[in-house]
Amino acid sequence: MDSVIKPGAWVVLQLPSGINRVIQVSPNTTISLGKYGSFPANLILERPYNLTFEILDRKEGEKFSRLRVVPTAELYAEIFADEASPECAAPTPNAGVATPAEPASAESTGQATAGKDVTETELKLLDENARQTLTQDEIEELKKNVTNAGKSVIDKLMSSHTAIDQKTSFSLAKYKLLKTKKYIRRFKVLPVDVPNFLEWQLSERDPSKILDIRAEMLGLVGCWANVHYGGDAVYLEDPGARCDAGGEAYAPLKPELFKGRWLVVDDTCGALTAAMAERMGLLYPEEEEDEDEEGEEDRDDQEKEETDQSAQQNTEPPAKTSKPPRGPRPSDFAIPYSQTNTITVVHAASQPNLSFLKYWGFDITAPNHPPHPLLNHLLNLTWLQLVQPERDLAYSLPPLTTSAETLMSWKPSRRGNFHRKRRRSARIRHIVDATRAGNFSGLVCASTMDPVSILKYTLPLLAGGATVAIYSPSIEPLAELADCFSVPRRTAWTSGSVPETAGKTAEELERWPGTPDFPLNPTLLLGTSLQTSRARRSQVLPGRTHPLMTERGGAEGYVFTAFRAKPAEGHVEAMGKWKKKKTEGSNSSVAAAAAAQDAAPVGADKDIPVEDATDPLPADEEMTDAPAPLAE
Amino acid sequence: MAPTTRSLAQRGSPFLDPGPVTKANSLALLHLSRDNLEPVYLAQTAGEHDGYAEGVVVNTRYGSYPHSSMIGIPWGTQIRASKVDTGSRGRKRKRPNGDDAGPSSDGTPADTPAETETPEPPQNPAKQPVATTSGFIHILPPTPELWTLSLPHRTQVVYTPDYSYILHRIRARPGTVLIEAGAGSGSFSHASVRAVYNGYPDRDGKHKGKVFSYEFHEDRYRKMKKEIQDHGLEGLVQLTHRDVYNGGFLVDGESPKASSIFLDLPSPWEALPHLSRQRPQSDKAENGSETTEEDEKPWVSPLDPKKNAYLCTFSPCIEQVTRTVSALRRLGWVDIDMLEIAHRKLHTVRDRVGLNLPYDRSVNVSAKDVDEALGRLTEIEDRLRENSRPRAGADAMDDDDDIEADDNNITAPASTAEASSARPWKDGRLVTRGEPEIKSHTSYLVFAILPREWTGEQEAAALAKYPVGETGHIVGALDKAARKKERREHLESLKNQGSRKARRNEGFERLAKISETAV
Numbered sequence A: 001m002d003s004v005i006k007p008g009a010w011v012v013l014q015l016p017s018g019i020n021r022v023i024q025v026s027p028n029t030t031i032s033l034g035k036y037g038s039f040p041a042n043l044i045l046e047r048p049y050n051l052t053f054e055i056l057d058r059k060e061g062e063k064f065s066r067l068r069v070v071p072t073a074e075l076y077a078e079i080f081a082d083e084a085s086p087e088c089a090a091p092t093p094n095a096g097v098a099t100p101a102e103p104a105s106a107e108s109t110g111q112a113t114a115g116k117d118v119t120e121t122e123l124k125l126l127d128e129n130a131r132q133t134l135t136q137d138e139i140e141e142l143k144k145n146v147t148n149a150g151k152s153v154i155d156k157l158m159s160s161h162t163a164i165d166q167k168t169s170f171s172l173a174k175y176k177l178l179k180t181k182k183y184i185r186r187f188k189v190l191p192v193d194v195p196n197f198l199e200w201q202l203s204e205r206d207p208s209k210i211l212d213i214r215a216e217m218l219g220l221v222g223c224w225a226n227v228h229y230g231g232d233a234v235y236l237e238d239p240g241a242r243c244d245a246g247g248e249a250y251a252p253l254k255p256e257l258f259k260g261r262w263l264v265v266d267d268t269c270g271a272l273t274a275a276m277a278e279r280m281g282l283l284y285p286e287e288e289e290d291e292d293e294e295g296e297e298d299r300d301d302q303e304k305e306e307t308d309q310s311a312q313q314n315t316e317p318p319a320k321t322s323k324p325p326r327g328p329r330p331s332d333f334a335i336p337y338s339q340t341n342t343i344t345v346v347h348a349a350s351q352p353n354l355s356f357l358k359y360w361g362f363d364i365t366a367p368n369h370p371p372h373p374l375l376n377h378l379l380n381l382t383w384l385q386l387v388q389p390e391r392d393l394a395y396s397l398p399p400l401t402t403s404a405e406t407l408m409s410w411k412p413s414r415r416g417n418f419h420r421k422r423r424r425s426a427r428i429r430h431i432v433d434a435t436r437a438g439n440f441s442g443l444v445c446a447s448t449m450d451p452v453s454i455l456k457y458t459l460p461l462l463a464g465g466a467t468v469a470i471y472s473p474s475i476e477p478l479a480e481l482a483d484c485f486s487v488p489r490r491t492a493w494t495s496g497s498v499p500e501t502a503g504k505t506a507e508e509l510e511r512w513p514g515t516p517d518f519p520l521n522p523t524l525l526l527g528t529s530l531q532t533s534r535a536r537r538s539q540v541l542p543g544r545t546h547p548l549m550t551e552r553g554g555a556e557g558y559v560f561t562a563f564r565a566k567p568a569e570g571h572v573e574a575m576g577k578w579k580k581k582k583t584e585g586s587n588s589s590v591a592a593a594a595a596a597q598d599a600a601p602v603g604a605d606k607d608i609p610v611e612d613a614t615d616p617l618p619a620d621e622e623m624t625d626a627p628a629p630l631a632e
Numbered sequence B: 001m002a003p004t005t006r007s008l009a010q011r012g013s014p015f016l017d018p019g020p021v022t023k024a025n026s027l028a029l030l031h032l033s034r035d036n037l038e039p040v041y042l043a044q045t046a047g048e049h050d051g052y053a054e055g056v057v058v059n060t061r062y063g064s065y066p067h068s069s070m071i072g073i074p075w076g077t078q079i080r081a082s083k084v085d086t087g088s089r090g091r092k093r094k095r096p097n098g099d100d101a102g103p104s105s106d107g108t109p110a111d112t113p114a115e116t117e118t119p120e121p122p123q124n125p126a127k128q129p130v131a132t133t134s135g136f137i138h139i140l141p142p143t144p145e146l147w148t149l150s151l152p153h154r155t156q157v158v159y160t161p162d163y164s165y166i167l168h169r170i171r172a173r174p175g176t177v178l179i180e181a182g183a184g185s186g187s188f189s190h191a192s193v194r195a196v197y198n199g200y201p202d203r204d205g206k207h208k209g210k211v212f213s214y215e216f217h218e219d220r221y222r223k224m225k226k227e228i229q230d231h232g233l234e235g236l237v238q239l240t241h242r243d244v245y246n247g248g249f250l251v252d253g254e255s256p257k258a259s260s261i262f263l264d265l266p267s268p269w270e271a272l273p274h275l276s277r278q279r280p281q282s283d284k285a286e287n288g289s290e291t292t293e294e295d296e297k298p299w300v301s302p303l304d305p306k307k308n309a310y311l312c313t314f315s316p317c318i319e320q321v322t323r324t325v326s327a328l329r330r331l332g333w334v335d336i337d338m339l340e341i342a343h344r345k346l347h348t349v350r351d352r353v354g355l356n357l358p359y360d361r362s363v364n365v366s367a368k369d370v371d372e373a374l375g376r377l378t379e380i381e382d383r384l385r386e387n388s389r390p391r392a393g394a395d396a397m398d399d400d401d402d403i404e405a406d407d408n409n410i411t412a413p414a415s416t417a418e419a420s421s422a423r424p425w426k427d428g429r430l431v432t433r434g435e436p437e438i439k440s441h442t443s444y445l446v447f448a449i450l451p452r453e454w455t456g457e458q459e460a461a462a463l464a465k466y467p468v469g470e471t472g473h474i475v476g477a478l479d480k481a482a483r484k485k486e487r488r489e490h491l492e493s494l495k496n497q498g499s500r501k502a503r504r505n506e507g508f509e510r511l512a513k514i515s516e517t518a519v
């Protein structure tokens, strides 16, 4: 991630009103902030993010406004004054009286919901109380000759307010703040990284597009799924297939190279994928300092024409003919995907919807894509390709072949087409086979599809100990999922009371097709857990610190987490014997369930009294023993 | 291939790359039951150890597990308890039910469920062989989340709901250099090293993520140091024994060049002045006379001069927050944001209510709906009528008592009970509940950003590179009319382009342009 604003970058413009806009900064354009004014984009290029700029008055003879970086001492001047005033130094009960919704000051951030704290009624109240002597026309006139970045208007408004003496210092501060929001010509430029993007999408765009997924949820999902840098890129050797070689010449899979691969179901238009890519070091092109090494990894030959330029538009990525470290020119069957540190997206439509990745310069639909780390680390396939590849044409059709002479006789455009199709065949073959080979490090979902159905097909693909983290805007689908792994289900399964499991091998049970009673094999996940989390914001101002009055509502958001287990073979008998003994009693299955629960730690939930009585959880002991941080 | 894997295995951390199977001399987590994990360093021993013929053995209440049975197996494997030969060793654990099975052949008899409701004595010889085969656990690769739940607590620690959010907000990503103080029990250290990891240093010239951690408590420092070694994190986590209030964050006089900072200290404001871009004002003012010679030395910032610094402080009390925020403002930090994380765990249960359900302590024996209530009431009324007919005019009080008794005696027909108990996992309504106790407050999180320095020289250079002159087309907030016009034009152009291919090409051209200008 760059720390300065680069040409072509998407940025968040934060306006005094607390509104955020996302724009792409192109050189030699003008950026308009509506009523706050406009300025040349060149004035923010190569400047650091997170500074506060002020739009200056136009200089004589200049057709544009210049900018000024506002020093923080100036930004905080009023707060510092407040801190110095005795009222705040020693807050009296009275001092708190006039502190309803104090908007979170000018410093409110891309994260904070600036200004949201002032409710409509409060605004009205203020307006009613305000006995502004300036007429609207006068104000308009003032604004036209605006000087000093709007500060003069504000000062004038303040001094023309007849009720100003009657205001408490707090409501005065609020009045000033409201007017400041309206007239001050300041703005901030924030980078469009995942946290800022999320905030903008949630609060100002369409939260439903990203399934209302908040930063808290993304954080939990990313951590519980253990998503992290999965190792340096490793590529398969180019099989060097000639144009007459068919499917037998495809590069063979090498599952032993697999490392750090995550399976993803993303119905958030790519927000989830972006967050994962960020955690895996795949979202941002490497920074300028490292530019020289960049070529090694960001090789791009997706759909690249190699034989001729004529058939092709002149839009090759500049300068770089970056290739994998082997072979001067990859053959059609060369696999451009790393075997490590990858994201494999399974999608329900024929194309994945990852449109939000455009904010980070990635467009999965673009041919001849300029270099981007995701090119070699993002794989995608349809559910049909995953589950029944033989029914997918692109997968099942053999690659085109032709003799070298025929190829040479073709027009360049036809040759290009031929190569492109062969490359596509080889890549689809590789993606589908590699995905079906399984051994994924984790599964991450934020999907509108039923999670039970997702797990039915993906559980067999997870390596032992792999992580599962599934986000849902509402709890019901996750509750149903968790219920598939309930203690009674696991008990019934392990004690042999599920007739369909009889005679099945471990391998067959891993690929359990599901029955109405047992949609999933309940022994394939371990430590299933449901959670939710929410950030509660406060404003911190001298003598006026309190939680915000309103927060975003809507979907709460929940996360299901678990680890992939590899059930032992043969333990079923032991439990069965036990059960038989107990079935003589009247409450057979209940007793068996209770008994097996304790014997089978898989099912040993905290809320079973027997457990708690015999062995208090060590975690709790340690908690109480630990010194409170205050004591330090 | 083989030699590479071996060398990786030697230096790699099981947290970052556990490999497909468990390894000797490496950390693994035994999953005993939900949230009940036990960390073990798998030891390959030849011969007897500590009285066990099997070598090192982990004893849990789910049985005994020799390490040798847990090495070289796939992660996530369910491991069955072993019969271990304890020789003359007695049982270490005292059992509440006074089990004195002694040096039994399997070491697990006491692990049979000590169900208070089960009257059979656990010594019942018939049960013994059953119990020996019933114990099992799972073995999981270490992750920061599991480590946080199982680590030896030396201090209060930062848990997953907090650190997951913090790391997201302070932009701890692969390649980031992160400062953390104090290290405490290392919970946050483990989570943060995973976030910043992008390979071990010195592998190639590439810039590598790293955690600089500080701890002034001698004992905690030593324990943490050992942990870093044991977990293969050397070179990725650099721990310094230091009081950061006075000593700051430089390591051997050199700047870590950090861009993410996490302070879990009682008085973060005392550490903040060290995290400046230039020698902080107060530094000069307050210690003016003492530090004259210090003043002559050039001041080195621990921050990366080319990056914005993202900070989070973690304080349980609001007074700490107030002081921290005030200090941050004076030190030029912006985008100050304060919040706390409210986290809840939920579990699902089958709410079983009904008169006809088989008895079980989780069943609420009352009418599941109005119809069932009506059914029962009718039944009672019918009996009442039957009873009252032959004994007309008898003592009313007695009748009432009888009815009460009857009320309790009405039970479901056996067949119904049998039918529903056959599938206990499907009985009742699926509901979610919170935990009996919620951690309602951990700490307040204060976030802030310190932008990189921007000098007049840099400004002049940027201006020279991107001079202002003719202004091109307008981006950003247009007024309504202009926006409408633009949209109309856009739609038109789409219509004209028609084909999807054209649109794709447009997207691609745009990208190409960006990349061109970006290079």
Ligand SMILES: C[S@@+](CC[C@H](N)C(=O)[O-])C[C@H]1O[C@@H](n2cnc3c(N)ncnc32)[C@H](O)[C@@H]1O
Binding pocket: A629, A632, B155, B156, B157, B158, B181, B182, B183, B184, B185, B186, B187, B188, B189, B214, B215, B216, B217, B220, B242, B243, B244, B245, B246, B264, B265, B266
């Ligand atoms: C609450 S603990 C940190 C816990 C840690 N974040 C974790 O997740 O395990 C605070 C630690 O800071 C250390 N500490 C306090 N003041 C310090 C100082 N001035 N310099 C260095 N360490 C300090 C304490 O010894 C203690 O271990």
